[in-house]
Amino acid sequence: MKLSSKNLDTRLDQVYDAIVVGGGMGGLSAAIYLARYGLNCLVIEKGKGRSVWMQDLRNFVGFDPDTPGRDILNHGMKQAIAWGADYLRGYVENVVDEGEHLAVQVKVGKKDSIYPVFRTKYLVAASGVIDRLPQLDDMQNVYDYAGYTLHVCMICDGYDMWDQKAVLIAGSESQINAAFVLNWFTPYISVLTHGLFAVGDDMKAKLADHGYPLYEAPIAKFLGQDHQLRGVKLTDGTVVEATTGLVSMGSTYHNHYLKGVQGLEWSGENLVTNTMAQTTHDRIFALGDLKQGLNQVSIAVADGTLAATQIWRNTRRASPPRKWEENLAQALVS
Amino acid sequence: MKLSSKNLDTRLDQVYDAIVVGGGMGGLSAAIYLARYGLNCLVIEKGKGRSVWMQDLRNFVGFDPDTPGRDILNHGMKQAIAWGADYLRGYVENVVDEGEHLAVQVKVGKKDSIYPVFRTKYLVAASGVIDRLPQLDDMQNVYDYAGYTLHVCMICDGYDMWDQKAVLIAGSESQINAAFVLNWFTPYISVLTHGLFAVGDDMKAKLADHGYPLYEAPIAKFLGQDHQLRGVKLTDGTVVEATTGLVSMGSTYHNHYLKGVQGLEWSGENLVTNTMAQTTHDRIFALGDLKQGLNQVSIAVADGTLAATQIWRNTRRASPPRKWEENLAQALVS
Numbered sequence: 001m002k003l004s005s006k007n008l009d010t011r012l013d014q015v016y017d018a019i020v021v022g023g024g025m026g027g028l029s030a031a032i033y034l035a036r037y038g039l040n041c042l043v044i045e046k047g048k049g050r051s052v053w054m055q056d057l058r059n060f061v062g063f064d065p066d067t068p069g070r071d072i073l074n075h076g077m078k079q080a081i082a083w084g085a086d087y088l089r090g091y092v093e094n095v096v097d098e099g100e101h102l103a104v105q106v107k108v109g110k111k112d113s114i115y116p117v118f119r120t121k122y123l124v125a126a127s128g129v130i131d132r133l134p135q136l137d138d139m140q141n142v143y144d145y146a147g148y149t150l151h152v153c154m155i156c157d158g159y160d161m162w163d164q165k166a167v168l169i170a171g172s173e174s175q176i177n178a179a180f181v182l183n184w185f186t187p188y189i190s191v192l193t194h195g196l197f198a199v200g201d202d203m204k205a206k207l208a209d210h211g212y213p214l215y216e217a218p219i220a221k222f223l224g225q226d227h228q229l230r231g232v233k234l235t236d237g238t239v240v241e242a243t244t245g246l247v248s249m250g251s252t253y254h255n256h257y258l259k260g261v262q263g264l265e266w267s268g269e270n271l272v273t274n275t276m277a278q279t280t281h282d283r284i285f286a287l288g289d290l291k292q293g294l295n296q297v298s299i300a301v302a303d304g305t306l307a308a309t310q311i312w313r314n315t316r317r318a319s320p321p322r323k324w325e326e327n328l329a330q331a332l333v334s
Numbered sequence: 335m336k337l338s339s340k341n342l343d344t345r346l347d348q349v350y351d352a353i354v355v356g357g358g359m360g361g362l363s364a365a366i367y368l369a370r371y372g373l374n375c376l377v378i379e380k381g382k383g384r385s386v387w388m389q390d391l392r393n394f395v396g397f398d399p400d401t402p403g404r405d406i407l408n409h410g411m412k413q414a415i416a417w418g419a420d421y422l423r424g425y426v427e428n429v430v431d432e433g434e435h436l437a438v439q440v441k442v443g444k445k446d447s448i449y450p451v452f453r454t455k456y457l458v459a460a461s462g463v464i465d466r467l468p469q470l471d472d473m474q475n476v477y478d479y480a481g482y483t484l485h486v487c488m489i490c491d492g493y494d495m496w497d498q499k500a501v502l503i504a505g506s507e508s509q510i511n512a513a514f515v516l517n518w519f520t521p522y523i524s525v526l527t528h529g530l531f532a533v534g535d536d537m538k539a540k541l542a543d544h545g546y547p548l549y550e551a552p553i554a555k556f557l558g559q560d561h562q563l564r565g566v567k568l569t570d571g572t573v574v575e576a577t578t579g580l581v582s583m584g585s586t587y588h589n590h591y592l593k594g595v596q597g598l599e600w601s602g603e604n605l606v607t608n609t610m611a612q613t614t615h616d617r618i619f620a621l622g623d624l625k626q627g628l629n630q631v632s633i634a635v636a637d638g639t640l641a642a643t644q645i646w647r648n649t650r651r652a653s654p655p656r657k658w659e660e661n662l663a664q665a666l667v668s
């Protein structure tokens with residue numbers, strides 16, 4: 001059921017089979033499977049995840065290409081609750097390994113916050129990443145285009161940039177290398193550093209060799225209307241013509257709450273997992289963008305299936321088998 | 335575009351980037367990604383796959399739980415074609431490794447069949463499995479319940495059998511062991527051998543210890559109405575009461591066309607694949623039920639993403655980079 005500060009105290013004395021941190025596509029997939037395995041689970045969702053930014057989902061079999069991420073998430077939340085999962089809006093601040101259980105410390109409510117602690121046998125880390133965007137004084141100007149014609153994921157949206165004039169907004173010199181993959185989709189690439197870093201001579205030569213102009217002044221404003229980019233105005237007055245763009249500034253990982261847990265193996269900011277999405281900690285699983293591999297909705301959804309199934313297997317194997325007692329009683333009598 | 339015997343000769347002189355054998359959820363996912371990577375691909379679908387049997391899809395985030403498999407597949411086919419994939423109804427008879435390419439031999443049409451051969455750089459094997467069902471003289475009587483209240487996948491449908499009286503129809507003694515997993519969902523299990531094999535004393539003792547009755551007479555008829563099972567009548571006249579059932583008779587793999595290809599590593603009937611769904615053959619990928627792992631729609635969909643992405647990476651890395659020629663020409667002039 002849906003939990004809130006009003007009713008969550010009913011869940012503080014129990015131990016969940018699994019707590020899922022993050023109600024994105026991976027977390028909801030895990031919750032639907034967990035609930036249908038008859039395990040009691042809680043999804044804790046902070047809001048504003050990566051899928052909420054998706055204005056459409058064009059590469060997922062069976063969904064209408066113009067389905068917005070928020071609609072799918074809302075639908076998935078209702079599914080999970082209908083099958084029996086608990087769902088709470090809150091922010092996971094910390095996870096403490098208490099040996100037999102994991103204690104999950106949550107902040108609920110922005111005003112008059114409360115700080116409940118839930119206990120669980122298994123934890124599914126599905127809190128994902130959020131893409132960094134160029135910071136302007138007027139962030140609404142960025143949001144007007146981000147997720148529409150200003151993309152953050154080439155695999156998702158490269159097709160929709162085909163042979164268009166595109167800006168590539170990089171956050172560091174190495175992130176400029178995305179240009180040499182983006183050119184599969186379009187060769188009309190202008191590279192913008194937003195004034196964040198200096199570009200070395202080798203990279204400048206490589207860009208020149210490809211015919212990709214480099215602009216090192218900060219961005220002043222995105223130009224266009226109705227979410228359709230037309231160009232980018234820089235602080236030095238230059239206007240770079242572009243009908244689409246790719247932001248290549250890296251991601252912020254929502255994994256702080258796991259940093260104090262012993263026994264987790266990391267590869268940079270990604271958790272190392274096995275074929276069942278299990279981390280190197282017996283009772284912690286990691287899905288989608290938090291683990292190594294492609295940051296794609298389909299991968300996160302499959303990871304949710306895998307994690308939930310392994311948690312079910314572990315739980316089942318640790319439980320006594322259910323016998324048909326009535327037949328046993330009869331056998332005893334006869 | 336949709337191909338048929340009328341227009342497929344337009345595709346016989348070209349080499350596809352990828353041919354996808356099987357238009358189930360995995361194959362369509364691969365095709366949608368391949369098409370959006372700008373690769374030319376062909377899906378060859380024989381019809382009547384496992385997903386078509388799904389009367390609903392209850393464990394997939396974002397879909398209505400009562401969405402039938404055939405609706406999702408039909409939608410996915412239209413998506414793939416809309417993004418630029420070719421799609422053909424046909425039966426892949428054989429694949430021949432010609433060194434630079436793979437030749438895919440297809441039978442098209444049940445009457446007046448033609449036998450075109452398509453060529454491709456990469457092959458995606460997504461032809462899946464089909465679950466074996468008990469064979470009765472009146473198969474319509476089986477189809478009336480299969481996929482409704484007579485299930486073939488415990489992970490998918492165990493929840494819907496919760497604490498109900500269930501028949502477990504096994505195809506061999508080892509397949510009876512499914513009872514000791516199914517008892518997570520319900521302990522009221524009657525085991526049916528359909529007269530196909532003898533049951534050893536150890537297994538009989540184990541079943542008795544759990545209180546699960548064993549019936550060794552062949553099935554005469556499934557009883558019930560409107561797809562709702564009420565019981566099973568055996569040829570010896572016994573009626574076994576049950577409102578649900580699980581068929582545990584194994585699967586037939588649609589992988590015959592790969593059996594002559596050198597360099598593929600098999601694990602039983604499953605293809606061994608790496609983390610990108612690539613087999614041990616450089617240019618052959620395998621998805622979902624054909625490879626090792628869970629037979630779940632979400633896994634096949636993710637595998638399609640992985641295979642298509644690796645094919646794109648390989649193709650991109652083998653192609654010259656696209657430069658912005660206009661800027662290069664200007665640089666030369668100035």
